[in-house]
Amino acid sequence: MSPRPGGFWHILSPKRITARRRLKTRGSSGGKAATFAVVGAIFWLVAYGVIYRILRYFQGVEDIGDLLAAKLLGLILLTFIAILILSNVITALSTFFLSKDLELLMSVPSEWEQLYLTKLAETTVHSSWMVALMCVPILFAYARVYGSGLALFLTSLASLVPFFLIVAAVGSFVTLVLVRLFPARRAKDVFGVITIAAAGGVVLLIRLLRPESLARPEGFRNLGEFMAVLRGPTSPWLPSEWVTSAIMGVVRDRFDAFSLVLLWSTALALIVLGAAFHHRFYPQAFTRSQEGAQKHTAGRRFGGRVRFLFRRFGSTRAELMLKDIRIFFRDTTQWSQLILLAVLVVVYVYNIRALPIYSEGVSFFFAHMVSYVNVGLAGFVLSAIAARFVLPGLSLEGRTLWLLRSSPLRARDLLWSKYWVGTAPLLLMAIALTVGTNLLLKVSPAMMALSVVTITGISFALAAMALAYGTVFPQFETENMAQIPTSIGGLLFMMSSITLVAAVLVLESWPVFTIFRHRHMGASLSADAMLISVAGGAAALLLCLVGTLVPLKIALRRIEAFEA
Numbered sequence: 001m002s003p004r005p006g007g008f009w010h011i012l013s014p015k016r017i018t019a020r021r022r023l024k025t026r027g028s029s030g031g032k033a034a035t036f037a038v039v040g041a042i043f044w045l046v047a048y049g050v051i052y053r054i055l056r057y058f059q060g061v062e063d064i065g066d067l068l069a070a071k072l073l074g075l076i077l078l079t080f081i082a083i084l085i086l087s088n089v090i091t092a093l094s095t096f097f098l099s100k101d102l103e104l105l106m107s108v109p110s111e112w113e114q115l116y117l118t119k120l121a122e123t124t125v126h127s128s129w130m131v132a133l134m135c136v137p138i139l140f141a142y143a144r145v146y147g148s149g150l151a152l153f154l155t156s157l158a159s160l161v162p163f164f165l166i167v168a169a170v171g172s173f174v175t176l177v178l179v180r181l182f183p184a185r186r187a188k189d190v191f192g193v194i195t196i197a198a199a200g201g202v203v204l205l206i207r208l209l210r211p212e213s214l215a216r217p218e219g220f221r222n223l224g225e226f227m228a229v230l231r232g233p234t235s236p237w238l239p240s241e242w243v244t245s246a247i248m249g250v251v252r253d254r255f256d257a258f259s260l261v262l263l264w265s266t267a268l269a270l271i272v273l274g275a276a277f278h279h280r281f282y283p284q285a286f287t288r289s290q291e292g293a294q295k296h297t298a299g300r301r302f303g304g305r306v307r308f309l310f311r312r313f314g315s316t317r318a319e320l321m322l323k324d325i326r327i328f329f330r331d332t333t334q335w336s337q338l339i340l341l342a343v344l345v346v347v348y349v350y351n352i353r354a355l356p357i358y359s360e361g362v363s364f365f366f367a368h369m370v371s372y373v374n375v376g377l378a379g380f381v382l383s384a385i386a387a388r389f390v391l392p393g394l395s396l397e398g399r400t401l402w403l404l405r406s407s408p409l410r411a412r413d414l415l416w417s418k419y420w421v422g423t424a425p426l427l428l429m430a431i432a433l434t435v436g437t438n439l440l441l442k443v444s445p446a447m448m449a450l451s452v453v454t455i456t457g458i459s460f461a462l463a464a465m466a467l468a469y470g471t472v473f474p475q476f477e478t479e480n481m482a483q484i485p486t487s488i489g490g491l492l493f494m495m496s497s498i499t500l501v502a503a504v505l506v507l508e509s510w511p512v513f514t515i516f517r518h519r520h521m522g523a524s525l526s527a528d529a530m531l532i533s534v535a536g537g538a539a540a541l542l543l544c545l546v547g548t549l550v551p552l553k554i555a556l557r558r559i560e561a562f563e564a
Contacts, residue, residue, distance in 0.1 A: 011105065011118040035472070036492060043495030044137045046502060051141035059145060069142070070248045076138065077240035080131050081167060087127035087486060088171025089178075095122045096172065097179055097286060106286065116278045120271065124168040130486050135160065139247075146251040158260055159246040162267035166239050169270035173277060179285045239263060316409065320417035324393070349436060367441040372505070372512045374441075375451050378433050379458045379501035382426060387493055390422035390466035392484040394559070395475040401562060411559040415467070419552065423463040430459040450511060450537070457544030458504060461551075462497050468551035469493040471558040500547055507540040 058065040143152045242259040249256030434455045473489025514533040
């Protein structure tokens, strides 16, 4: 039975056929399929192991273990809301206003509500699939610890689907308002403000919740106040709390049907309201989206002022690097993210400063443990930065890559120009973040040196891995560069980068323990302890070196394989 002309499935049929053919093409590529399977399995196992250990620890805490598990799930879903809102706003701009099939769809007699539902479904899938995959190991950990089994997965599916639809409907409405006020090709110019406002709201909400206070029960006036905070909802007016109530209801053998009713009724209501608003305002907004974009031209002064900084790289690489820098600052969707990054870094440093480090008897131990964990947290921050700025580097060349490959330009020059443009700011950010937080923590010189060397090695490796995944899984035909980090390559890079950072932390656990024993406990260092400590540090640096050279070699071969 063929789909009804102009209906939901009929409009989606080209997308479904394209997706099916892409899956067949990727399935025929054994290397890419194997990479996806191995990296995905490793990441899922690591994420599952971490959440499982945390939940088992919570389960051993009498009376409040289940409450802590519910708080953890609520904070995870609250973080997912922040990610989904930004992703949906950016994705909706492409699907509703900049997609290449819109001119055809708007010229045929298709029903407006079917068009809205189709584009909303595309927006939901494109912006939510990565978060959905992230939920899998978390739900497996909850099912394993609490033994809920099939009931937990069915409830999770019934609650996460409307959860994704709610955020997609809100994001699509925000995009409609934005394009109604500004042409779509100039609406990108205000995305920096939208991003900062959304991120600032989420950060403010998290700071008002003060999740770190749960780790300090002594800060409450009495046990009743502490229990009230644990039993109270994390964010009662957000769908993340409704999902938490539904899932934890199954865990506690008290099924909460009202949470599912809230989720589905809210999702359906928002879809109906969104369809009504699109029926009223979408034609005018689509017309405005056809207006031309503003052209920004950069003067020659920029190149003349900074060209001397790149002379040592050679004239060819220097010009390529200057070209990438110019393009970066011309595109508002790219440089505006620097403002968001600055806000998040300030909040990150503030959280380190707010920690109760210098309480009596725990100053040295706690400060050094926080400094050790801080290397991993900084690595996660750098992974997100590399996914945003380094990973899309080659894909943004688009059709220009054909011109570069058909010219006498060597693939090696193109590779190194992309690598250093991404690595230099990443390395500066990493060192500044690590040194700044360690100065606040007042750690020993040995710990300072170990942290700086480690984060330097991690920075080089992360930039190389991002560039490699960007060349193996390019997105030359993307309609929005913000979708590149959420592609298959972006997902694999985030999984690989988190695994690399975790492995480095494990290898350096012994050197950190040796520093602590020698300084705090006054223990003498034996030859065996020193040898194991040096071996652990050397193994971590070797891992970073391999994580740098191997991806760069893969990226070079991939660039050389592109048709000239």
